[in-house]
Amino acid sequence: MFFKLFFIALPLFLALDMTWLGFLARDYYRSQIGSLLKDQVNWVAALVFYAIYISGLVTFVLIPAVTKHSWQSALLMGAFFGFVAYATYDLTNLAVAKNWTLSVTLVDLAWGTVLAGTVSVLTYWIAARIG
DSSP states (O other), X not given: OHHHHHHHXXXXXXXXXXXXXXXXXXXHHHHHHGGGSOSSOOHHHHHHHHHHHHHHHIIIIIHHHHHHTOHHHHHHHHHHHHHHHHHHHHHHHXXXXXXXXXXXXXXXXXXXXXXXXXXXXXXXXXXHHXX
């Protein structure tokens, strides 16, 4: 079950996150923290992050939701998982990084919450449909 959920969630997460980071919010992040951004993405590090994050989402959110047959659990616990994970990153940066803003923290926290909740419920629904 882990791998099925992982390989459903991963492309969903990548598609939504790449749309957000690459198009919808790109200019916002550049205007707020552009001095902190690299010219080129370290794709190995990014892919390792995505693999670890999706593994956590599957383990702590999706397997329990599927076991309980609860899309509501997938949505709520997915959103909470995203909030906690993104809070770890954003609040640590707010605490120690120069030029990291409260605005970026709040926008990114909201995005992480919406992203993980959305991916979790979509993954749940797709997994339920394909059996």
